[in-house]
Amino acid sequence: MFARRIDQLSSSLVRDILAATKRPGMVSFAGGLPAEEALYRPDKLDAGLLANAWQYGETEGEPALRAEIARLGNKLGIACTPAQVLIVNGSQQGIDLVSKLMIDEGTPVLTEAPAYLAALQSFKLFGARFCPVSVGPDGADLAGFERTLADVRMAYLTPTFQNPSGYCYSDAERDAVAAALDRHDALLFEDDPYRALSYDGEAPQPIAGRLKSARWVYQGSFSKTLAPGLRLGFLIVHPDLITPLTRLKQAADLHSNRVSQTIIADLLAKGELEQHVASVLPLYRERRDAMATALQRHLGGHAHWQLPAGGLFFWLKLARSCDTMALMRRALDAGIAVMPGEPFFPNGADASYLRLNFSHASPEQIEQGIARLAQLLNAD
Amino acid sequence: MFARRIDQLSSSLVRDILAATKRPGMVSFAGGLPAEEALYRPDKLDAGLLANAWQYGETEGEPALRAEIARLGNKLGIACTPAQVLIVNGSQQGIDLVSKLMIDEGTPVLTEAPAYLAALQSFKLFGARFCPVSVGPDGADLAGFERTLADVRMAYLTPTFQNPSGYCYSDAERDAVAAALDRHDALLFEDDPYRALSYDGEAPQPIAGRLKSARWVYQGSFSKTLAPGLRLGFLIVHPDLITPLTRLKQAADLHSNRVSQTIIADLLAKGELEQHVASVLPLYRERRDAMATALQRHLGGHAHWQLPAGGLFFWLKLARSCDTMALMRRALDAGIAVMPGEPFFPNGADASYLRLNFSHASPEQIEQGIARLAQLLNAD
Structure with missing residues (x-):
C-alpha cells in the first residue's frame, strides 16, 4: 500500500524524545538545540530589505x-x-x-x-x-x-x-x-x-x-x-x-x-x-565547563568522556555495560532527557554510550540533571 | 557514479524558460508567477509576533x-x-x-x-x-x-x-x-x-x-x-x-x-x-480578459481555447499541427516566452498546444506579446 522505503521509516527516537522534553520541569540533554539566549533575534525586520523577497526565486538561492x-x-x-x-x-x-x-x-x-x-x-x-x-x-x-x-x-x-x-x-x-x-x-x-x-x-x-x-x-x-x-x-x-x-x-x-x-x-x-557567534561562544563555553564539572563530581566512577573542544555534546562511555534505552526511559520519568548511544551506530551496536547536550540547559539545570542521572546509575 | 534515478532528471524546461525570461524586454507568458502587484508585502514584520520563531519547531508545523x-x-x-x-x-x-x-x-x-x-x-x-x-x-x-x-x-x-x-x-x-x-x-x-x-x-x-x-x-x-x-x-x-x-x-x-x-x-x-485575495482578483480578472481579447483579435484563426474560470493560464490548441518546441525557441528570440504543451503530457504526446500565463504581464504587454506570437504563427 505504501512504497517499500516506508518500511525503513522507524519512529525517530530524536523526535519522540524531543516531544517528551516539552513536559514542564524537564531538564533536556537530549536534543541539539541552541541556547535560547544564543538565538539570533532581529529587533525588527526591515520591509525595505525584504522588498524583493516575495516572488518566486532562483532554485540555487539568492x-x-x-x-x-x-x-x-x-x-x-x-x-x-x-x-x-x-x-x-x-x-x-x-x-x-x-x-x-x-x-x-x-x-x-x-x-x-x-x-x-x-x-x-x-x-x-x-x-x-x-x-x-x-x-x-x-x-x-x-x-x-x-x-x-x-x-x-x-x-x-x-x-x-x-x-x-x-x-x-x-x-x-x-x-x-x-x-x-x-x-x-x-x-x-x-x-x-x-x-x-x-x-x-x-x-x-x-x-x-x-x-x-x-x-x-x-x-x-x-x-x-x-x-x-x-x-x-x-x-x-x-x-x-x-x-x-x-x-x-x-x-x-x-x-x-x-x-x-x-x-x-x-x-x-x-x-x-561573526559578531553574533563571538558574542555567544562564552555562554556555550560556560555551559560546557559546567557540564564537565558536574560530570566529574557525580559520574566520575560511572563513565569516561573527553572534554569536547567544540560542538554541543559530551559523549559518555559508561563504565559498566548498560541498557541505555531502558536508562533513557527511566531518566525521562525522573525528569531528565538523555540520548542513548545505540541509534548513532550504523548497524546497531554497542549500547553503553550516552550523548549529553550541554547548550540548551542552564548551568544550574546541568548540575541538577547530572546529579539525578548519577542517582539513577547508582540505583542500578 | 550517481544513483540510477539521476538518469530521469531531464533539464527542466520550466527552469530554462524562466531563466530566459529574465532578459530585459522579454514578455513572459511562460511561468505561473503571480502579478508583482498582487504579492502580499507586509509593511513591517513585527518582532513581537516573531518572538518564538527562531528555535527548532515541530515537524508537523506551528x-x-x-x-x-x-x-x-x-x-x-x-x-x-x-x-x-x-x-x-x-x-x-x-x-x-x-x-x-x-x-x-x-x-x-x-x-x-x-x-x-x-x-x-x-x-x-x-x-x-x-x-x-x-x-x-x-x-x-x-x-x-x-x-x-x-x-x-x-x-x-x-x-x-x-x-x-x-x-x-x-x-x-x-x-x-x-x-x-x-x-x-x-x-x-x-x-x-x-x-x-x-x-x-x-x-x-x-x-x-x-x-x-x-x-x-x-x-x-x-x-x-x-x-x-x-x-x-x-x-x-x-x-x-x-x-x-x-x-x-x-x-x-x-x-x-x-x-x-x-x-x-x-x-x-x-x-x-481572504481580504488580500479579494483585493487582487480584479487585477487577475482584468488580465485574463485582456488576454481573451488579444487572443480573439490576433489568433482567432490559428487556435482554439476556452475562457478559464480561474487559475493563471490559457490552454491553446493550435489549429494546424505545429512543432511547439521550435515555436517556443523562435518566440524567445522574438522576446516572448511561451510554454509548449508537450511536456505536460505524461507519455510525451500531442505537440500542438501552448500554455499561456496571463497573471504576470500587464494588459499592454499581453496585447503586444500575443500580436507578436500571431506574427510568428503567420510566418509559418
Whole structure:
C-alpha cells in the first residue's frame, strides 16, 4: 500500500524524545538545540530589505547569499565560486538531496561509527548499505578508511566536533582521509554544522579543500550559529555536482525561503554573523565547563568522556555495560532527557554510550540533571 | 557514479524558460508567477509576533497554523482535525513527500493528460509508470478513470482550474471520480493551488471531501494567494497517512520555516488572507480578459481555447499541427516566452498546444506579446 522505503521509516527516537522534553520541569540533554539566549533575534525586520523577497526565486538561492557563502568557503580553503553554492533548508535537506543523488537500493556508504543519527535515517530511507569506520576519542581508524573506501560510492563524514562523539579530526588525519578518498575516487560528503562553535581555538580546515581529484560536497548550516527557525543551510559542491543537485532541489521544493535568505545575506554582508557567534561562544563555553564539572563530581566512577573542544555534546562511555534505552526511559520519568548511544551506530551496536547536550540547559539545570542521572546509575 | 534515478532528471524546461525570461524586454507568458502587484508585502514584520520563531519547531508545523488550516479544510467540506495537517515548503515539497510515500520503481500512477509538469517530473524521479486519463475542454474522461483506477496505487489530480488546461471538474464529475476512487481503493492526491483564484463564482468543493473509504491527500498553497517567496503550503491527509508523511518531512528538512509559518498563521487568524485575495482578483480578472481579447483579435484563426474560470493560464490548441518546441525557441528570440504543451503530457504526446500565463504581464504587454506570437504563427 505504501512504497517499500516506508518500511525503513522507524519512529525517530530524536523526535519522540524531543516531544517528551516539552513536559514542564524537564531538564533536556537530549536534543541539539541552541541556547535560547544564543538565538539570533532581529529587533525588527526591515520591509525595505525584504522588498524583493516575495516572488518566486532562483532554485540555487539568492545570488547575494551564494556570493557570501563562496567567500566563506574560500576562507576555509575550499577553492570555489558562487556557481558551486546551493542554498538548502537546513542541513537535513542537504542530506536528503545528496541521498537522492548518490544512493540506490543497496548502495554502499561509508559512515563514521558513531555517526549523526538523522543522516543515517535518510541514507537508510533510500536503501543505503552502511560500511562503518570507527571514530572516537582515540582518533579516526585510518586503516579502516583505507580498507572501506575501496568498496563504497560515498563517504559521509562530520570531521569537526562530530555529532555525537565530539571528536575533531587532526590535520594529519584530514590529510590521510583526503588522500585515501582521492586514491579510491569516492565522493566525500562533509557535514560541518559545528565548526563555528569552537571553544579552544580554531578547528583545522575542512577535508573537502584537501582533495586533489575526488568529488565532494561540503555542507554548512546557520541553525547552530543564528537560529534553527530560519531553516537555512548551504552546500558548496564539486563543479560536476551542481547541475544534478540543483535539479533535485527544484523537484524537492523549487527554492528555499527568500525571507530567511535575505536576512542572512544581509547579516553576512555586514559581518554580523561573526559578531553574533563571538558574542555567544562564552555562554556555550560556560555551559560546557559546567557540564564537565558536574560530570566529574557525580559520574566520575560511572563513565569516561573527553572534554569536547567544540560542538554541543559530551559523549559518555559508561563504565559498566548498560541498557541505555531502558536508562533513557527511566531518566525521562525522573525528569531528565538523555540520548542513548545505540541509534548513532550504523548497524546497531554497542549500547553503553550516552550523548549529553550541554547548550540548551542552564548551568544550574546541568548540575541538577547530572546529579539525578548519577542517582539513577547508582540505583542500578 | 550517481544513483540510477539521476538518469530521469531531464533539464527542466520550466527552469530554462524562466531563466530566459529574465532578459530585459522579454514578455513572459511562460511561468505561473503571480502579478508583482498582487504579492502580499507586509509593511513591517513585527518582532513581537516573531518572538518564538527562531528555535527548532515541530515537524508537523506551528500548532496555530495547523488549526487555521483545519478550519479552511472543514469549510471546503473536508472533515478534518489539526492533527491531519502537515505544513510543507510550498506544493512542490508536498509532491516530493507523497512521491516518497507512494512510489517505487514501476509503481503505476494515474495522472491527468495534460498534467502539472513539475509533479510529473517528481513522480518520474521516483520511478512512476504513468497511466494518463484525458482531461480538457470537453471534460474529464470518466470511462478512462473507471478503467485506469483498477490498475493504479494513486491518482494525482488538479480538478480545480487545472494546470495547464484551466479545466474545472463539475460537481457531477467530482462525484463520479470520488465513487470510482472508492470502488478501486486508490489513493487520491488532490492538488488545489488555484481554488482561490476564481473569477466567475466559487469552484465546486474538493473531491477529497466526497470520498467514503479511499484514502486521500489534499494539498493547498499560499504561493498563489500571498507570496511564493514565503515557500509555504499544506497537506491535509487521511488519518492513516499523517505519521509516515510526518516522518518523511522530518527526514527531508526537520520542519518548515517558522518565520513564514508565523506570518501566515497571523494573517489567517485576522481574516486577512481572504481580504488580500479579494483585493487582487480584479487585477487577475482584468488580465485574463485582456488576454481573451488579444487572443480573439490576433489568433482567432490559428487556435482554439476556452475562457478559464480561474487559475493563471490559457490552454491553446493550435489549429494546424505545429512543432511547439521550435515555436517556443523562435518566440524567445522574438522576446516572448511561451510554454509548449508537450511536456505536460505524461507519455510525451500531442505537440500542438501552448500554455499561456496571463497573471504576470500587464494588459499592454499581453496585447503586444500575443500580436507578436500571431506574427510568428503567420510566418509559418
